[in-house]
Structures are given as structure tokens and as C-alpha cells.
Amino acid sequence: MKRQIMKIALVSLMVLGAITAGFSQAKKPTLMVVPSDVWCNTNGYMQVYDDQGTKVKIPDYKRAFQENSDLLAVISKINGMMAERGFPLKNMESVIKTLESERAENAILTSKSGAGVSESPMDKLKKTAKADIIIQLTWDVLKTGPKKSVRFTMQGIDAYSDKEVATAGGTGNPSFSAETAVLLEEAVADKVDNFNVGLQRHFDDLFANGREIIIRIKKFDSWKNDLETEYGGKELNVVIEDWVRANSLKGRFSNSDATENMMLFEQVRIPLYDANGNAIDARGFARGLQKFLAAAPYSIVNKLTAKGLGQAVIVLGEK
């Protein structure tokens, strides 16, 4: 009797597991609108600093959001239209504010014994506004005599492969009387649908051919071996390459850089779900490689870090 109950419970758990796996959905990429460097430069939202004698300009997004109401209106309009399509965007202004408040909280957060929050330089570096797909925005107002028109460009850039996955742009109809804000609204309404067609094409490709990710292999200088060290007659870089070939979807990847200290795998197509039907991303995929290298006969201690859904780094030699 007890045995039968155990059997029923086991079968129920298996059925529940299968149902859960069936309902599992691919990890949804995040999107964020960012004004382009060209727009920031043209409108004077740049910070200049001296990098060992070279003047370097970087965009001052915070000031742009605080001072430019056109930017706010355009982003809000794009967000409204994307939300209608089931893709609400991350608001960059809010992300910057959240990061700032978290930084302030971390600085003063202490336990009762006086311990602070541990934060490595890497943790600090990673605290930037990010998304899986950046919608880069550029516009300028063109004037011919009394006539005004708006040249407007939206570029959807995959944050990991740096590929432009969707784009829409063009110059609107010139007008004698319409205000810039109205011309901008018109430009957004005209371009977003075409932009979404590109995005849909990108997602269709993702579902058909898998997610495209980047994997970097590095080594700590404290590790006495390197990627040319032989294991069972095979160099470690060949072992890693074989693993990526066997586990990527249809064996699609390109090993664009390889030295004794590092390897770079680009355009690695990974399945959206693992063998158990759970959605995976670059980190989930690279965890397989991490375990493979940590196990015998290699027994290499290694550290895995990830950036968003599409980039993973494995550093060999230490944790």
C-alpha cells in the first residue's frame, strides 16, 4: 500500500514537472531607449574628461533627461506604442535613479555587528544602465527657409553581438507651421511599426535558430596552466571548442580569437530551453561548460560571470 502511494506520488510529480516544462517560456529580452552619442553631442549633453592628455567625450544622459523635454516626450511615446505590443521598455531615466539610490544605500548599509555590504570593483563596474536590446535614438530638425522637417532614426542594437537587429528612419514631410514636438510625434508614429517588423524578424530568427551569445574564456595569471596545456593528448582550447561545437545549436559558432590566454566564441547559437525544458540564457549554457571543465579529467577550478542574457565569461584557475 505504502509502495503504491509512493508510486502515485512519483507519477504525479513527473506529470506536474512535464506540465511546468511545457508552459516554460523563453527568457524575454529587455529593451531600453538611449539617445545616441550623435544626438547628445549635437545638443550639448556631453561630459569631457582628460584621459592622460587625450580629451574624451562621454554622453551625459542624466543631464539630457533633466533638461530636454522633447527627449522625454519621444521616449514616452515610443514606450506607449511598444507597451501596446506587449513589450514595455525599461526607462533609462528611472534606471539611472535606481542605480544611484542603490549605490547610496549600499554605502550606508551595515549589519548589527558593523559589517558592510561586500562589493568588488567588478560589481561596481557592472552597475550601469543596461538592456538586452538598446534602441538608439537620433533626430535633428532640418530647416529649408521657413520650412521645418524632422530626420528621425531608431536603431535596435543587440547589446551582446553588437548587431543592428531592427531599424527605421527617414525624414518627415516639411511643414511651415507645425511645431517640432508635433513633427517628432508624427515621426515616432510613422516609424515604430516598421521598427517592430525588424524586431519581429529578429525574434523569429531567435526561435528558429536559437539565441545568439558570446562566450569568453580567460585565465587568471596565478594559474600555472594555459589554454595550450594538453589533457589526454588534446590542447585545452581544442577540448573547449569541441564542447561548444557539441552543445551549440546545429554546431553554429565562430571562434574568432584564440591565444594561450584567452578564447572568444561569437555567434554561438544556443537552444532557448535546456534538456529539462527550462529556459536558459548565456549563463545557463556556460554553466554546462563550467561543470565540464571542473570535472575529471580536467579538474580546472573556474569562475563564471555573465552579462545580461547574451554574454558569459569563464575565467580559469581560481574562483
Place this chain on the structure above:
Amino acid sequence: MKKHTTIWVILMLMITGFSSVVSAQTNKKANEDTEAWRYELEVAGTGVQGTYLLKVWSYSKKPNVAIEQAKKNAVHGIIFKGFAGDQGILGKPPLTTNSNLEQEKDEWFKDFFADGGKYMKFVSLASDGAVAAEDRMKVGKQYKIGVLVSVNVALLRKDLEDAGIIKSLNAGF
């Protein structure tokens, strides 16, 4: 006298019946033209958010049939055909990327595009049906009529997505 009246009544009935048949045939011909892609879409401006403003050129022996058919042609074209842009306004690709959709969902679209069908919900005549003189042309025995229509694309897309006819942008996530 009574005989004359009877003849008149029969004659009137025959005329009414005949004109109904002719009208039904004209509508049928217009529907066939729609299915054979015999219409042209021309972008007429940037509509308010979620709508497209188009000039639809339709063909019929009767101008009023062409005007009415323009609504059907506009929705048909937006789903299956898309339209080219004009100076300052981008063209739009069709809502579906599946080139066999109309055959695959034949039954569904038959109901959708039936006379007085659901397509009516998404389209309205932009100028109350008034046709400018230059938009009314006689081509052979037929009229080619250009009518301004406004199509609520956001609502149309949502409806097709909910019915499982086209895929939504976030499908699978």
C-alpha cells in the same frame, strides 16, 4: 383595367428582381477583384497613433460599390499586401509575414470579409465618402474610384493576434 394593373405589378416586380440580381453581381465582382488583389493602396498621410490614413483605388461599374469596397480593400491590403511609402512617410509591410495565410485561414477570412463582416469595425471613410473629381476615373466600362479611408491598425492587429491568425511580438516569451 384590372388586367393592366396586374401586368404593371408583374413588370415592376421583374424590374426590381433584375436590379437586385445586377447589384448582387456587381458586389460579387467587387469581392472577386479584392481577392484578385485588384486594388491599389496609396499612403495619404500619417494617421493618429495606431491608425493608417490611405487612399484606396477600387474598380467597379457602380461608383457607390467601389466606394464601399474601398473599406474592404484597405483592410485586406493592410493584412496581406502592405503599401509603399510616399515623400516623408514610410511604407508599411503587411501585418502577416506568412505568404500563405489567406489560404491557410480561408474559412476565417471568408467570415471576416463577408459583406458587413467584422472588417467594418476597423475602417472608416476619412472624408465621409466624398470623392474628389480627380479621384473618379472612367476606365473602359468601369469606374476607378479613389477613396480616403482611415484604418485602426492597432485594434485590427490585436484582433488578429487574439484570434491566433497572426503572431504577436511577444509570442513565445
